[in-house]
Amino acid sequence: MKYSFTKININSPFPTTQCGHSCQIEKLSEFHDPLYARVSAFQNDKIWIIHYSFDLLAFDLEHRNQLEEKLQEYYQDERIRVITSATHTHYANSVRDPEYVKYLFDLLCQETVKMEYREVHDVTTTYQRLHTTAVGKSRISGYETGLENLCLIRFYEEEKNFFNIIYYNCHPTILQANVPYFSAEYPGYVLHKLEENDPDCDFTFFQGAAGDISSRFVRDGQDYDALMKLGDRLYDDILSLMNENPEKKALTLGYKEVPIKYDHEFRPIDLSRIRSDLSEREMETIRLGQIERAKLEKTANMIFGKLIEEALIVSLDLGSVKIIFFPNEIFSHYMSYIDLDKEMLVSYSNGYGPYVLPIDFEYITYEMFTDTLTRETKEKIIEILQTI
DSSP states (O other), X not given: XXXXXXXXXOXXXXXXXXXXXXXXXXXXXXXXXXXXXXXXXXXXXXXXXXXXXXXXXXXXXXXXXXXXXXXXXXXXXXXXXXXXXXXXXXXXXOTTOHHHHHHXXXXXXXXXXXXXXXXXXXXXXXXXXXXXXXXXXXXXXXXXXXXXXXXXXXXXXXXXXXXXXXXXXXXXXXXXXTOSSBOOHHHHHHHHHHHHHOTTSEEEEEEBSOTTEESTTTOXXXXXXXXXXXXXXXXXXXXXXXXXXXXXXXXXXXXXXXXXXXXXXXXXXXXXXXXXTOOHHHHHHHHHXXXXXXXXXXXXXXXXXEOOOEEEEEEEEOSSOEEEEXXXXXXXXXXXXXXXXXXXXXOSBSSOEEEEOOTTOOSOOGGGXXXXXXXXXXXXXXXXXXXX
16 A cells, blocks of 8 residues: 655635635735645555645535546546545635636646655554534534534554544634634644644544534634634644554545435525524624525525535545545534444535535524525435445
8 A cells, every 4th residue: 555645835826815704805915824735645456545635615526526537647547536625714715716726726736746655554543533612512502412523533554653634523713704814723723733743643634514513602712812722622632532542443445426416495484483592693694694595596606606416425434434525514413324433524525515404403593594405405415424
């Protein structure tokens, strides 16, 4: 088996807006901390997995497909399977900016083919899971799932730990929406601390099912000091997992992908059911949701184009854990349909789609206004999550 890892700085060389909040309309050039694409790759005689973790809001399916085709063509190797994920920071260069997207795509192609692979032998992995609200919890008043999970996957060559995947499911929205700089937010901060602590090990980050999870009721501020405070808490939890010695299992690369057709409907939303105990911020986001819904009904366009008609769900079985990659901003409730001791649900992967609320969700929230998937589509999603 061969392994490679690289970090590609994806800071835009020209001004762009940020991407994630409706108020982010000013073009910026300042980077508080660098944005990266962390690229990890494993290759054996059957498959070649190349995973990109972007410090971006999203990376769409069309460009994921084009990237896979480009790499297959360059290497003349149809074993290559590209998996893309985003940390979903709301303070990165805008993926709505076509000039930046072109720059990013060209940069990825250029830097990926420079990656140097080394042989690794007797590779094993471990998987650990910890419930923690170190950074976030449900951002919806009165609604809790208790599914805020920190997961750690460690890769070993014999006894040497050479690569780690950090997983957490919480929106990177600790900072104020209008900060005048770009930032990788708490995922980037935590990864930087881990890299400083162990410079001989590679690290990447997977964002989990965070549709309903944010720092709203956990943070005590929205500046970078508040971000560091929560990031330090998550970092300490990661170190506690690293002090444990879970069972090692041989690394496998079991890859499977399932396309799914999305059917949509505009269900009426009964605003009389808005709860009286909502925070001021929740009421503000509901008002924003109504505006977005009106735009959506008028144009049938989502943030990155037309209503998504088809999505791609992918699983990667490592032996110690199966990772399920899903594009939408899915609610943490959907984690309850998988075996969390053996499986992880990653969002913002292989494309991007709006919120997927639980079936028959009772709470009126911002997220509800852009969830147009039919009940039948959600039932199909559940079925795929359970069988992929």
